[in-house]
Amino acid sequence: MMTFSVKDLKMQFDGTTIFDHVTFTVQNDDWLTITGESGSGKSTLLRIIAGLVDATSGTITLDSKNQWDYDISTYRQDVSYAVQSAQLFGKTVRDNLDLPFQVRNQTPDVNRELTLLRAMDLPESFLDKDVHELSGGQRQRVGVARNLLFPPKVLLLDEISTGLDAETKKTIWALIQQMQDRYHFAILSVTHDGEEIKHANAIMTLEDGEATINERTN
Template sequence: MMQLNVKDLKMQFDGATVFDHVTFTVQNDDWLTITGESGSGKSTLLKIIAGLIDATSGSITLDGKSEWDYDISTYRQEVSYAVQSAQLFGKTVRDNLDLPFEVRNQTPDVDRELTLLRAMELPESFLDKDVHELSGGQRQRVGVARNLLFPPKVLLLDEISTGLDADTKLTIWKLIQQMQDKYHFAILSVTHDGEEIKHANAIMTLQDGEATIHERTN
């Protein structure tokens, strides 16, 4: 059973405390949604868990091993971070979908890449499409597909559907749910969307520097 343990995390900026004593555990198939007002530290918390920034104090362990005892490349393969505006690289969609294979020293699997493109309701011809010609919604679908080519142990989603149309949101969330059902990874998501919150089995609210968690019953 996979476990991500966050214990007594504290974050300060310029002496001001953003949050303190944040403690929780997620396991396989958990979906924890983080809510709170702007500036409450939601995205900061995900960045700390992703290994992008350091907390002021506290600890994070994945399967009993400290985040900092992992090789950073290995850790980021196990804990995958997706953001609101996907950062695409290179020239084509193929360049971006090849990247997860290359960092693992594997030959790109075109069939897997095309399967995810189709699941994102993008045509196979998009594999060789210039990333600068993609709409915002298309870029986001490619970015999330890239995160899912190698399903992680923990998937971090930082307001990934903000600004997207309803159909694109539905496509993205449907695939994420299907992939979680198949691969049993845990999800931590930040969102303000009431419909998206319904995917979660637990909700954390960050308010006045404190975290409150409650289980969803429906």
């Protein structure tokens, strides 16, 4: 059983406390959605968890091992971070889907790449499509597919569907739910979308620097 824990996490910036005493634990199949007003620190919290920003104090552990005791590349493979506007690189979609294999010193598996493209309702021909020719929704689907080629232990989702049309949202969330059902990873998501919040089995609200968690039964 995978266990991911955040304990007494505190973040200050220029003398101002963004949040304090943030504590929670998630395990396989958990889905914790983080809500709160703009500026409450939701995205900052995810960036700290992703290993992109240092907290002022507190601890983060994955399977009882401190975040900073991991090789950072290994940690980021286990705790994968998807952002609002996917950052694609190189020339083609293939360049982006090959990357998760390359960082693991593996030969890219074209069949797996094509399977995820189809699941994202993108044609196989997109594998060699120039990334600069993609729409915003297409870029986001490729970015999320890249995160899911190797299912992590914890998937971080930072408002990944903001600005997308309803059909694209439905496609992305259906795949994420399907992959979680199959691979049993935990999800930490930030969203303002009421429909997306329904996916969660727990809601954490950041307000006035404090975190409140409510378990969901439906």
